[in-house]
Amino acid sequence: MPLTSFNKLNEEREANGEARFANPRNAAAGTLRTLDPQVVASRKLDIFVYQLFADGRIPFSKQSEVLAYLGRAGLKVNRNWRHCASILDVIDYCKHWEQKRDSLSYEIDGVVVKVDSIDLQQDMGTTSKFPRWSVAYKFPARQATTQVRNILVQVGRTGALTPVADLEPIRLAGTTISRATLHNEDEIQRLGLKIGDYVLIEKGGDVIPKIVKVIESRRPPQARDFVMPNRCPACSGEVYRPAGEAVWRCSNVACPAKIKESLLHFSSRRAMKIEGLGEALVEQLVDRGLVKDPADLYRLKLEDLLSLERMGPKSASNLLKQIEESKTNELSRVIFGLGIRHVGERTAQILAQHYKSMANLAQASKEELEEVFEIGPVVAESIYRFFSQKENRLVIEKLDQAKVNLEMKVGGRKSARLHGKQFVLTGKLSGMTREEAIQLIESQGGRVTASVSKKTDFVLAGEEAGSKLDRARELGISILDENAFREMLDAS
Ligand SMILES: [Zn+2]
Known part of the structure; x- marks a missing residue:
C-alpha cells in the first residue's frame, strides 16, 4: 500500500474511532480480508507482479527474463531491480537502496536477493518454510531523537495499566510518530526515563516505535520522575500489583475502560465477529450506560442505536443484524x-x-x-x-x-459411540500422531485426559507405553492398541 494512501487511511480510521493499522503490510492484508470489493477499491492498493506460471511451471529459464516479459506484456513491474554479476554487486545494490529508501512512494524494509537461473532455483529447493534461492537483506531499524512530553497511562481489557510515552511528533520512515509504548513501570525504570527527557526511538516494521535509550546528556533541568497513579485513570478505582507481576491493574470490575476493551475483544474478528462495533461506538454505548457487559449487546434495540452520534438507520440495522447473526457462532x-x-x-x-x-x-x-x-x-x-x-x-x-449458542454442535450418528467416553493416550503411536488421535476421539464425541483414573474408559497404548499402562491394568481399564482403536472408530 502506497504511503500516502496508508497515512490517509489511518487518519480516517482514527476519526471514525477505529484502530489504526500498524503498518502498510497489515493494512493491505486487512483490506483484502474484508472481501468487500467496494472497501478494497476505496483503499487504493497497488501491485508489482514478479512471477509467471503457465500450467504450474515458469515458462522461462531466468527470473530476469520473467520480469522483462511481464513488463512487455503491459503488467506493472517494479523497475528497481538489477542483474548482479557478483556478490559485491549485490552488496552495492543493497547499500544503494538503504540510502535511497525514502525516495520511494511505498515503504520497504530491505532488498530481496534471488538466484536468476530457474534451473538452479529448482535444484536449491526450499526448506519447510522458505525458498533457498531467495533471501531478504533487511535494512537496520531506523532511529531518531525526540522529546518525551508526558507519560500517559492507558487501561486495558484485563485492567492492566500501561504507560505510554507522549512524544514531540517527529517524522520517521514516512510516518509521524507521537507515541511509544513503555510496557510497564519496570521498563521505565530500566530505561531510567524521566518526563521531559530526550530519547532515541527506533522503528522496525510497525508504526508504534520503541524507545531504545534515554539521552542523558540532554536531560533538561525540569525533567521529572514518572509516578504510577495509585488510582485507575479511567474510573478512580483502586489499583494493585499482583505478586510477581510487573503490571499494575485496576481492581474495579465495573471499570468502564475494562468494559470497553472487553467489548472490543468480544466483538473482534477472531471472537464473535461483530465488525460494525468500532471503538467510537463502544465508547458511546458504555458511557451512556447502554452496555455494561458483552451480553448487554444482545439487548440493544434499534432506538438505542439511533440515539447515538453518527449512527444512521442503515448502519444501525446492519449492526443489529450482525449481533443477531453472532448468536449462532461456534x-x-x-x-x-x-x-x-x-x-x-x-x-x-x-x-x-x-x-x-x-x-x-x-x-x-x-x-x-x-x-x-x-x-x-x-x-x-x-x-x-x-x-x-x-x-x-x-x-x-x-x-x-439471549439464545447465544453455548453448546458444541455434535453432528451425525458417528458421534454417538464415543460420546462421553474418556481416553488416555500413552506411548508412541506409529500410524498417526498424538494430535491426530486426539482429534479423532474428540470429533466422535470422546474426551482425552492426561492421567488414568477410575473414570477412564479406554487407554490407547502405543510403543514403549509406561506407567500409565501399568496403572490402567491395575484399575482393570480397557486397553486398546492402535489396531483395536482404528476398528473401534470404523465401527462407530
Ligand atoms: Zn478502572
Missing part, C-alpha cells in the same frame, strides 16, 4: 470472546471440544481442568477463577437467555 468463539486470562483461540477450541458446553466448562473444578490435555495449572487456575466470579456467571446466564 462455542469456541464465545469462550475466546469472554477474554479469560491465558485463554487464547487455541485453548478456547480445546475447551469447547472437551466440555461440549459452556455449562460443563463453568462447573469444572480446577483439578478437572488440569486433567485436560494441553491445559496447564496456571491456565486451569485462571479459568476456574473466572467462572467462580458471580459477575461472570451472570454474563453467561444472560448470554444463554
Whole structure:
C-alpha cells in the first residue's frame, strides 16, 4: 500500500474511532480480508507482479527474463531491480537502496536477493518454510531523537495499566510518530526515563516505535520522575500489583475502560465477529450506560442505536443484524470472546471440544481442568477463577437467555459411540500422531485426559507405553492398541 494512501487511511480510521493499522503490510492484508470489493477499491492498493506460471511451471529459464516479459506484456513491474554479476554487486545494490529508501512512494524494509537461473532455483529447493534461492537483506531499524512530553497511562481489557510515552511528533520512515509504548513501570525504570527527557526511538516494521535509550546528556533541568497513579485513570478505582507481576491493574470490575476493551475483544474478528462495533461506538454505548457487559449487546434495540452520534438507520440495522447473526457462532468463539486470562483461540477450541458446553466448562473444578490435555495449572487456575466470579456467571446466564449458542454442535450418528467416553493416550503411536488421535476421539464425541483414573474408559497404548499402562491394568481399564482403536472408530 502506497504511503500516502496508508497515512490517509489511518487518519480516517482514527476519526471514525477505529484502530489504526500498524503498518502498510497489515493494512493491505486487512483490506483484502474484508472481501468487500467496494472497501478494497476505496483503499487504493497497488501491485508489482514478479512471477509467471503457465500450467504450474515458469515458462522461462531466468527470473530476469520473467520480469522483462511481464513488463512487455503491459503488467506493472517494479523497475528497481538489477542483474548482479557478483556478490559485491549485490552488496552495492543493497547499500544503494538503504540510502535511497525514502525516495520511494511505498515503504520497504530491505532488498530481496534471488538466484536468476530457474534451473538452479529448482535444484536449491526450499526448506519447510522458505525458498533457498531467495533471501531478504533487511535494512537496520531506523532511529531518531525526540522529546518525551508526558507519560500517559492507558487501561486495558484485563485492567492492566500501561504507560505510554507522549512524544514531540517527529517524522520517521514516512510516518509521524507521537507515541511509544513503555510496557510497564519496570521498563521505565530500566530505561531510567524521566518526563521531559530526550530519547532515541527506533522503528522496525510497525508504526508504534520503541524507545531504545534515554539521552542523558540532554536531560533538561525540569525533567521529572514518572509516578504510577495509585488510582485507575479511567474510573478512580483502586489499583494493585499482583505478586510477581510487573503490571499494575485496576481492581474495579465495573471499570468502564475494562468494559470497553472487553467489548472490543468480544466483538473482534477472531471472537464473535461483530465488525460494525468500532471503538467510537463502544465508547458511546458504555458511557451512556447502554452496555455494561458483552451480553448487554444482545439487548440493544434499534432506538438505542439511533440515539447515538453518527449512527444512521442503515448502519444501525446492519449492526443489529450482525449481533443477531453472532448468536449462532461456534462455542469456541464465545469462550475466546469472554477474554479469560491465558485463554487464547487455541485453548478456547480445546475447551469447547472437551466440555461440549459452556455449562460443563463453568462447573469444572480446577483439578478437572488440569486433567485436560494441553491445559496447564496456571491456565486451569485462571479459568476456574473466572467462572467462580458471580459477575461472570451472570454474563453467561444472560448470554444463554439471549439464545447465544453455548453448546458444541455434535453432528451425525458417528458421534454417538464415543460420546462421553474418556481416553488416555500413552506411548508412541506409529500410524498417526498424538494430535491426530486426539482429534479423532474428540470429533466422535470422546474426551482425552492426561492421567488414568477410575473414570477412564479406554487407554490407547502405543510403543514403549509406561506407567500409565501399568496403572490402567491395575484399575482393570480397557486397553486398546492402535489396531483395536482404528476398528473401534470404523465401527462407530
Ligand atoms: Zn478502572
